[in-house]
Amino acid sequence: MTALEQTLDVPSASSAHGLSVQVRRVSHAFATKTGQLPVLDDVSFTIEAGEFVALLGPSGCGKSTLLRLLSGLDAPREGKIGADGVRITGPDPSRLLVFQDPTLYPWRSVRQNLAVGLETRGVLKAQKGRVDEILRLVGLEAFADALPHELSGGMAQRAALGRVLVNDPRLLLLDEPLGKLDALTRMTLQEELLKIWQARRFTSVLVTHDVEEALLLAQRILVFSDRPARIIRELAVPLDYPRRRDDPAFVALRQEILSGLAPH
Amino acid sequence: MTGIDVARPTAPPLARWTVAPIWSEGLAAALVWIGAGALTLAWPDLTPWARTGLWALFQFALAAPLLALSLAGASWTLTGRLKPAGRWLIALPLALSAWQVLTAKTGILPLPFFPPPQSILEVYTDDAGRLVESVVHSLALLLPGYFAGALFGFAIGVAVGWSKTASYWGHPILRFVGPLPATAWLPVAFFFFPGARSASTFLIGLSTLFPVAVLTASGVGSVLSGYYDIARTLGASRSFLIRKVAVPAALPHVFVGLFMGLGASFAVLIVAEMMGVKAGLGWYLQWAQGWAAYANLYGALIIMALLFSGLIALLFAVRDRVLAWQKGMVRW
Numbered sequence: 069m070t071a072l073e074q075t076l077d078v079p080s081a082s083s084a085h086g087l088s089v090q091v092r093r094v095s096h097a098f099a100t101k102t103g104q105l106p107v108l109d110d111v112s113f114t115i116e117a118g119e120f121v122a123l124l125g126p127s128g129c130g131k132s133t134l135l136r137l138l139s140g141l142d143a144p145r146e147g148k149i150g151a152d153g154v155r156i157t158g159p160d161p162s163r164l165l166v167f168q169d170p171t172l173y174p175w176r177s178v179r180q181n182l183a184v185g186l187e188t189r190g191v192l193k194a195q196k197g198r199v200d201e202i203l204r205l206v207g208l209e210a211f212a213d214a215l216p217h218e219l220s221g222g223m224a225q226r227a228a229l230g231r232v233l234v235n236d237p238r239l240l241l242l243d244e245p246l247g248k249l250d251a252l253t254r255m256t257l258q259e260e261l262l263k264i265w266q267a268r269r270f271t272s273v274l275v276t277h278d279v280e281e282a283l284l285l286a287q288r289i290l291v292f293s294d295r296p297a298r299i300i301r302e303l304a305v306p307l308d309y310p311r312r313r314d315d316p317a318f319v320a321l322r323q324e325i326l327s328g329l330a331p332h
Numbered sequence: 333m334t335g336i337d338v339a340r341p342t343a344p345p346l347a348r349w350t351v352a353p354i355w356s357e358g359l360a361a362a363l364v365w366i367g368a369g370a371l372t373l374a375w376p377d378l379t380p381w382a383r384t385g386l387w388a389l390f391q392f393a394l395a396a397p398l399l400a401l402s403l404a405g406a407s408w409t410l411t412g413r414l415k416p417a418g419r420w421l422i423a424l425p426l427a428l429s430a431w432q433v434l435t436a437k438t439g440i441l442p443l444p445f446f447p448p449p450q451s452i453l454e455v456y457t458d459d460a461g462r463l464v465e466s467v468v469h470s471l472a473l474l475l476p477g478y479f480a481g482a483l484f485g486f487a488i489g490v491a492v493g494w495s496k497t498a499s500y501w502g503h504p505i506l507r508f509v510g511p512l513p514a515t516a517w518l519p520v521a522f523f524f525f526p527g528a529r530s531a532s533t534f535l536i537g538l539s540t541l542f543p544v545a546v547l548t549a550s551g552v553g554s555v556l557s558g559y560y561d562i563a564r565t566l567g568a569s570r571s572f573l574i575r576k577v578a579v580p581a582a583l584p585h586v587f588v589g590l591f592m593g594l595g596a597s598f599a600v601l602i603v604a605e606m607m608g609v610k611a612g613l614g615w616y617l618q619w620a621q622g623w624a625a626y627a628n629l630y631g632a633l634i635i636m637a638l639l640f641s642g643l644i645a646l647l648f649a650v651r652d653r654v655l656a657w658q659k660g661m662v663r664w
Contacts, residue, residue, distance in 0.1 A: 139565050159565040171558040175580045175657040185566040187576070215657050235566065 086118035086271035087151045087162065087238040089138065094147030095296075096133055106296035107133045108144070113290060113299060117152075120265055120272040122282035124325070125292030131275040134297070135241045138273065139165045151239060161185055163239040164232035168247045170224035172216040178227050179203065179212040185235040198234055205264065206230040222253035226260075233264065240265075242274040246281065258284055262309060279325050283318060284311050291325065301328055355411055357418030358402030361425070365395035368425040368432075372450075377436045383457065384436070387450040391425065447627035455631035462616065463635060470612035470639070473529065474601045477536030481597070482590055485541035489548020489589070493582065494574060499549075506546055514539035514600045522608055532604035539600045540593035544586065551585025552578045584658060587651045594647060598640050613639070 096108040107130035115121050123131045136142045137149055140159040149156045151163060172181045182199045186192040203209045206226040216224060225245055232240065242261075246254045262285055265272050276282050282289050283305055291301035303325065311318055369391035377384055398421065401411050414421070428449055434441045436448035456463070491498040492506065514535045525531035555578055563577050605614025613636050620628035 141561055141564060159567070161565065161567045164565055165561070167558060167561075169558065171556065171562055173559065173577070173580070175583075175655075184563065184568075184576075188563065188566050188568040188572050217657070231562075232566075 085238060085269045086116075088117040088153070089115040089239065089271065089273070090148070090150040090153065091134075091138075092148045092150075094134075094137065094144045094149060096130070096137065096142075096144050096146070097296075108137075109296040109298045111147075111297065111299060113302070115271060115273065118269045118271055120274070120285060120287050122274045122276055122286035122289045123292060124276060124279065124282045124289050125297060126294055126329075127277050129292050129295045130297035131292055132243050135165060135243050135273065135275055138239070139163050139241055141165075161189060161235045162237055163241065164235060164237040165241045165243060166225075166228050166232055166245040168244045170216070170221075170228035172219075172224055172227055172231070174216045177213050177215055178208055178219070178230075181216070181227055182230050182234050184231060189235075202230045202234045205233065206260075220253075221249050222257060225249060225257065229261070229264075233268075236268075237270055239271045239273070242272065244276055247276070247278075254281075259310065261285065266309070279322055279329075280313065283307075283321055283325075284313070289325070291328065301325075355402040355415065355418075357422065358398050358411065358414065361418065361421035362395045362398035362402060364422050364425045365391050365398065368429045369395065371429055372432060375433070375437045377448075378439045381436055381448060381450045381454070383450040383454040386457070387432075387453050390453065391428075394425075444624055444626050447630065451627040452631045452634070455628050459628065459631075463632065466611065466613045466616040466632070467635065467639060469609075470601060470605065470614070473532055473605070473609065473612060474536060474597060477533040477601075478540050478594065478597045480533070481537030481540030482544050482593060484537065485544030485589065485593065486548050486586060488541070489545040489586070490552055490574065490579065490582075492545065493549035493552025494578060503549070506542065506549070510542040510546060514542075514596065515603045518603065518607060528604070528608035528610070532600070532609055535604060536597045536600045539596035540590075543592035543596060544589035547585045547589030547592070548582055551582030554585075555581040584655060587647075587655065590647060590651075591644070594644060602636075 091111060091113050094108055094111045095106070097104045097106045099105075111134065123134065125131050133142070137144050138151075138156070140156045140163060143157075156163070172178075173184070176184070179199055182202055183192055186195050186198065200209070200212075203212050206229055208223060208226055208230060211219065211223060211227075216227070219227065229245065246257050249257065258281060272285075274282065274285060287305055289301075289303045289305060290299050291303065292298065293300045303321075305321065307315065307317055307321075313319075369388040372384060372388040372391065401408065401414065404411070432448050432450070435443075435446050436450060488502060488506075492502040493499070517535055517538065518531075521531040521535050522528060525534060559577050559581060560573060563573055568577070601612070602614035602617070605612040606618045609615060613632055616632045617629060617636075620626070620632060
């Protein structure tokens with residue numbers, strides 16, 4: 069990834085680029101056949117602009133719902149959510165989601181998938197070079213004209229990441245984007261994700277149930293309970309990047325989190 | 333094994349010519365076609381048919397290119413294309429000969445219900461004008477109705493699949509009226525429309541509309557919600573969501589509807605031509621039946637089969653182009 073090193077020097081990357089996030093007393097529930105299913109219970113937190121925060125919790129606890137609320141795709145039943153102090157009322161290209169499934173449009177080539185955001189905003193012609201730039205950034209320039217079904221899982225997820233990066237998001241919402249990848253691909257993509265975040269200085273919120281992944285990437289970890297999700301712990305990760313899994317401080321932090329998660 | 337590998341480069345260049353592979357199935361097929369032609373000539377008809385000589389010639393004419401291709405070798409692309417059909421090319425002259433022996437040569441299968449192949453050839457040589465005219469009439473009736481029905485069906489399907497209001501009102505109607513065969517509307521349509529032609533066009537359209545609408549609606553309705561989520565966060569308008577997400581995602585379903593609609597429209601076409609249009613292949617069939625001209629009947633049926641299967645093959649060729657992005661597509 070030599071292109072990555074180059075982008076690290078791009079001067080436009082400023083720390084003011086990221087959005088700050090305010091979540092205030094948010095509760096949420098789903099209507100089911102048998103009644104209301106509470107998924108979020110009085111959740112409050114703040115994320116600084118440019119920060120990388122991991123939301124760690126067991127599968128199905130409601131973390132993904134929180135990401136949907138942050139993206140503006142759904143509105144919370146109770147409480148307020150804001151970005152840079154402005155209440156979020158709907159989706160916006162400055163706040164973008166990457167799902168566990170790449171969800172690429174199978175009828176579009178990789179290049180056309182990356183161009184979707186430019187198309188919807190009507191700036192495709194004006195920013196044509198942007199797609200090629202991001203194709204290089206995510207290492208898919210050789211697969212620009214491939215169809216999604218021709219890609220491996222890792223490449224498809226790179227394309228999905230590229231599709232949002234083309235729009236220069238200020239808040240990147242990552243919903244276990246590496247959850248379905250094999251261990252080796254996951255490690256590579258974790259490193260690349262970190263480099264891209266360091267270069268572009270957007271705010272990142274990563275939902276994961278993988279303690280190591282949270283520790284490798286995030287500056288701060290919010291640990292959630294089982295459904296309905298509450299924040300049961302908040303923990304800063306005062307380690308320098310790139311982090312090493314065998315670093316004693318890393319191992320100690322992992323032990324600390326895991327012991328806190330153990331069933332009582 | 334290694335001995336052969338070592339010997340190969342030293343073999344004289346002439347060897348390549350002498351071992352040029354012969355397409356054995358093609359050669360066998362050519363010989364059987366020649367045999368079928370010879371049988372046609374050598375075994376006198378029970379009562380002489382006018383086109384027995386031409387029928388033999390036709391079979392020899394088919395043998396000639398097969399013979400050339402099989403001897404020219406398996407390397408030709410045309411040979412490669414024909415190769416999978418090899419056993420069919422052998423079976424066909426055998427079946428045609430059996431048919432001829434049972435009819436023209438021995439009369440085991442009685443006339444007029446079982447005309448020999450040469451009498452069907454006679455239909456094509458002597459009644460070609462009327463048959464061509466019938467094909468033109470049938471296509472002229474079928475295609476406008478089919479395209480109009482497909483277009484309206486697609487529009488209705490997108491509306492019903494997308495909008496809750498359109499679904500509330502449209503879906504029950506589609507479910508209630510859709511199962512009625514379009515031919516059941518024939519008496520009503522002939523009454524309401526100024527002519528049999530316009531009534532038939534309407535019914536052909538109707539028979540196409542229902543499957544296309546139902547499948548388009550179900551296609552739009554089953555689009556992965558993640559596709560919409562992604563587009564919405566990227567700032568997509570409603571029109572973008574419909575045109576660039578819902579419709580392309582639903583296209584595989586739409587083509588199933590178009591296929592089903594095409595089949596339904598064939599049925600309506602033939603019935604409409606038999607009942608009132610007085611032109612086209614359906615009318616030709618009925619005319620032939622009225623005169624007990626069974627050779628004409630079978631001749632027209634063969635043309636109809638070629639025409640309809642050709643149209644379906646055309647539709648699938650279009651689909652294969654449009655849906656080239658699909659993985660593991662079902663072939664017809």
